[in-house]
Amino acid sequence: MSNNYQIETKCIQSGWQPKQGEPRVVPIYQSTTFKYDTSEQMGRLFDLEDSGYFYTRLQNPTNDVVAAKICDLEGGCAAMLTSSGQAASFYAIMNICEAGDHIVCASALYGGTYNLYAHTIKKMGVEATFVDPDASEEEIGAAFKENTKALFGETISNPALVVLDLEKFARAAHAHGVPFIVDNTFATPINCRPFEWGADIVTHSTTKYMDGHAMSVGGCIVDSGNFDWEAHHDKFKCLTEPDETYHGIVYTQKFGKSAYIVKATSQLMRDLGSIQSPQNAFLLNVGLETLHLRVPRHCENAFKVAQYLKGHEKVAWVNYPELEGDKYHELAKKYLPNGSCGVLTFGIKGGRDASVTLMDNLKLAAIVTHVADARTSVLHPASHTHRQMNEQELIEAGVQPDLIRFSVGIENADDIIADLKQALEMV
Numbered sequence: 534m535s536n537n538y539q540i541e542t543k544c545i546q547s548g549w550q551p552k553q554g555e556p557r558v559v560p561i562y563q564s565t566t567f568k569y570d571t572s573e574q575m576g577r578l579f580d581l582e583d584s585g586y587f588y589t590r591l592q593n594p595t596n597d598v599v600a601a602k603i604c605d606l607e608g609g610c611a612a613m614l615t616s617s618g619q620a621a622s623f624y625a626i627m628n629i630c631e632a633g634d635h636i637v638c639a640s641a642l643y644g645g646t647y648n649l650y651a652h653t654i655k656k657m658g659v660e661a662t663f664v665d666p667d668a669s670e671e672e673i674g675a676a677f678k679e680n681t682k683a684l685f686g687e688t689i690s691n692p693a694l695v696v697l698d699l700e701k702f703a704r705a706a707h708a709h710g711v712p713f714i715v716d717n718t719f720a721t722p723i724n725c726r727p728f729e730w731g732a733d734i735v736t737h738s739t740t741k742y743m744d745g746h747a748m749s750v751g752g753c754i755v756d757s758g759n760f761d762w763e764a765h766h767d768k769f770k771c772l773t774e775p776d777e778t779y780h781g782i783v784y785t786q787k788f789g790k791s792a793y794i795v796k797a798t799s800q801l802m803r804d805l806g807s808i809q810s811p812q813n814a815f816l817l818n819v820g821l822e823t824l825h826l827r828v829p830r831h832c833e834n835a836f837k838v839a840q841y842l843k844g845h846e847k848v849a850w851v852n853y854p855e856l857e858g859d860k861y862h863e864l865a866k867k868y869l870p871n872g873s874c875g876v877l878t879f880g881i882k883g884g885r886d887a888s889v890t891l892m893d894n895l896k897l898a899a900i901v902t903h904v905a906d907a908r909t910s911v912l913h914p915a916s917h918t919h920r921q922m923n924e925q926e927l928i929e930a931g932v933q934p935d936l937i938r939f940s941v942g943i944e945n946a947d948d949i950i951a952d953l954k955q956a957l958e959m960v
């Protein structure tokens with residue numbers, strides 16, 4: 534797609550460009566397999582000598598169109614869809630790590646990502662060191678080791694709402710010859726494009742704002758094409774030396790700037806198989822067509838709700854990066870000048886019990902595990918996602934016992950506030 538188009542146009546037009554007489558809307562290629570005329574042609578696909586479709590576990594046209602749209606929105610050069618955000622986080626790391634390797638991560642992370650990096654990949658021999666996102670560049674640098682292969686963080690962390698200093702993290706990664714990988718789920722490319730601040734690879738849980746309607750679980754990995762794997766050949770031999778499972782192909786030589794995504798598709802997707810279903814990719818594409826309309830409204834509504842809560846006598850505290858005085862307000866002004874996201878967190882005076890009372894009295898806002906869709910939703914991590922932890926463990930995990938995660942939808946803000954008002958009266 535022409536890079537001259539504005540992001541709103543890309544949301545609608547990127548990805549699918551039908552030719553004469555083809556469907557205007559991307560079709561759902563609901564087919565596991567694709568037909569060829571000669572055995573030779575099919576063989577060349579298996580050798581990665583020709584590009585083309587042969588089996589949906591590796592590639593599917595619907596998925597590729599939607600990946601291309603997200604790639605364009607992020608300003609990347611290659612992208613792939615995955616079955617979930619978790620699969621994207623897993624592949625993004627395991628594409629360049631193997632047993633004996635190490636990664637550095639900002640500690641303010643989505644709980645699922647924390648479990649994956651702290652525990653599950655550890656069992657596969659890849660260790661993670663977690664650094665305070667507010668640490669100095671020197672302190673972050675001190676976490677790197679000889680075998681470190683990547684630095685990872687979230688643009689806006691879920692649920693702590695820490696805004697990452699992307700330039701600081703990019704400098705730390707590049708000073709140590711590794712790519713900086715950013716989970717951009719909460720900001721979306723509408724509010725922040727991490728490649729513009731030095732990130733090399735971006736991941737998404739497309740389940741959230743991109744899908745936007747709580748309909749389909751999915752993920753995406755986008756490569757900027759900017760990281761020079763060959764300049765750091767000793768660390769990334771997996772990309773710069775022959776892959777014997779493809780008759781000795783060298784990804785960086787054969788695929789240039791797309792090397793990382795081609796490898797993730799042709800090795801990890803081939804062997805681990807976490808593909809997104811073409812049906813879900815189709816629904817995701819419908820969501821993407823209104824991303825540029827929904828995200829600003831989520832932010833506008835969340836700001837109004839945050840201001841209302843901030844001024845309420847029963848509310849102990851509110852976290853929202855756009856609020857004047859928020860710990861991350863300055864970073865938000867720099868990296869998220871048009872708004873951050875629709876999620877905010879707050880606590881009620883009276884602690885945990887008061888928080889539960891408030892939630893049980895909400896009528897419009899529904900208690901669900903999900904965040905970042907059109908409907909306002911609410912969750913009390915201490916009672917739900919972090920239920921097994923005692924008070925001390927909750928505080929160590931950065932989840933205050935009274936913390937309510939409030940995902941502001943795109944209903945009328947006055948109705949959302951009225952719902953909170955009546956529930957607060959019951960506390």
Ligand SMILES: *Cc1c(COP(=O)(O)O)cnc(C)c1O
Pocket residue numbers: 617618619620622643645646687690691716718719737738739740741750751752
């Ligand atoms: C939800 C989420 C994930 C995981 O995505 P799934 O699609 O649920 O697997 C990863 N990162 C962030 C920031 C998330 O909010």
